[in-house]
Amino acid sequence: MIENSERRVVSVIVINEASVLSRITDLFSGRGYNITSLTVAPIPDSKYSRLTIVTSGSIRVIEQITKQLHKLIPVLRVYEHNDIVEKEMALIKFPIAENISDINTLCEAYNGKIVNIGENVIIAMVADEPQRVENFLQAIKRYNPKEIVRSGAVALER
């Protein structure tokens, strides 16, 4: 029985302590759940960190993921989001020979700009919805990007 798989964003608030991240990633690998992306950073002025995990699975699997996450002792809260603002950042390195103004115009359309111009390369950044970052990365293919790094999504409930 193959159930429909959906993309989902799950946020997890955890106590900032040793090996808490491995508890979470072990849970995903041990139970065969997908991680599309995972970001983590401390929550300011608290002993907690916030993880944003982009995953996919059937409704039943997503429900299990949130329940299993919640079972981990250092997990305070798990949000399975519906109505969210979601952003992702990407950094892209281009050869200096490419058309800088074209690249800059494209970046601006995706909340970005050129952030560094060196001797041989330029580095641009964009920050937008993950799907739009995806589109952007398609669009810049013809400028021969040398390296791309994506941050993974972060999200907040509306």
Next chain:
Amino acid sequence: MQISGAQMVIEALKCEGVDTVFGYPGGAIMNVYDEIYKQDYFKHILTRHEQAAVHAAEGYSKASGKVGVAMITSGPGFTNAVTGLADAYMDSIPLVVISGQVPMSLIGTDAFQEIDAVGISRSCTKHNYLVTDAADLPRILKEAFYIAASGRPGPVHVDIPKDVTAQIEKFDYDIKLNLETYKPHVKGNTRQIKKVMEAIAHAKRPLFYLGGGVINANAAYEVRELVHKTGIPAVETFMARGVLSYDDELLVGMLGMHGSYASNMAMSETDLVIALGARFDDRVTGKLSEFAKNADVVHVDIDPASISKLVNADYPIVGDVKNVVLDMLSLCDVVKNEDYSSWRESVNNFNELHPLTFYEDSERLKPQWVIKRVGELLGDGANITTDVGQHQMWTSQFYPFTRPRQFASSGGLGTMGFGFPAAMGVKAASPDKVSINFTGDGSILMNCQELMTAVEKKLPVVNIILNNNFLGMVRQWQTLFYDKRYAETDLQVQPDFVKLAEAFGGLGYRVHTKEEFDAALKDAVEKNVVAFIEVIVYRLENVMPMVPAGGSLFNMMLLEKKGEDND
């Protein structure tokens, strides 16, 4: 009080009321063993293998309801214990397992007997700790005991580097735990419980599906009351044997792969499943899409992740079974139940059509007879453990269990080698009962070194080896599904089990007949010694009835008629 980390371990165990610790020493845990030497708070039982120490702690916990404690050294001591941790994790057994670790300064250097113990135990424990400062030790140990026993119970592993056991710090166990991220939900939702009682009142063919959670919750007697007040028949999982007494007229039997025909048919026909502390394991449900197809499902479980994991619950209730059952009992009189007598009658008819039974043989002992016979001779006076295989299923089918915590067996992991050490733990917790381990000729060799422990510590476990010269359960599958290609299951070459027992200072018996068996059991029980009773049984007996893996519960293979030999 300023004491060392090692002394803190001892003091904490005392504060937790621990009276028995199972373990095995080694370099990294020596500071703690030095303190064990000096104390008289608790008994330490030296097993002859770390796996056995953990299984013994499991048996102890199963019989007593308390947290079992095991202690081991780093590296190979720890890896030997992993099977025990995994076993306890699968069967929700509360344990605290303390291991030594190389000193902090050496962690990560591939030091002698270093292994990433918490990395390994993470996926087979409820929680684990690497202690990096002795000042944290009182809190961590207190948390470990609390987490192990509360909510859905399970094993907690505490790994302590050697230098931490030497570090001197203040010890104060009178701390209030504040686990803001861990708050098990024990009280069931009242409105939902009312709805359940109404659903029960409207159901025509309701069925209780009782699981090991009832025993974890110490709720067997409340459940008995609920079953009788409502008059609803009940099936038990393997882990719930003894919740209802074997002779309870409302107990249909065990369900699942080797459950009774009537239990599986009742589950297939019911219109309302009332699951109490059961987790819809695949050995129980068979083909999921056909499981209890006509029924709404009530699921009471303390672990939200158990609910709607495999079978969708129409009435989910997160809470401790005991609390929920007490709430249900208080509503029993308010809600008028249907009269379920015709439903009970049809369930009884299933039982009459295909009763759980076996055919005797005049020449050869049947393994089922042995189990039934022990039931007749010892009954309520014995606590029972098993190893894994055919003998395990027959024990569940044919032993007359009368009370909760009478039975300990490895259900979820199915660990061969569990039975004997677990029986030692059971004996340590419950010395007034005879401790019987039903085992197989395969399984017993997986922890037979425990003869030494049992003899030394006077834990007179009677091991009844149902010798079929086979890894019988695997052989059964080969007979049924692999065209009798008996790949590596034929155990023709065997030790002399009598001499084996004797070599360690136990008693050994080899029996071929009913009379010999009775005499051997009587002798072993009277002499109150560690014993091996090797019973030569018919080799090719199959555990029946059976739902082939992945099949539907209502499609059981049934016991073949007498005369149609299955070899």
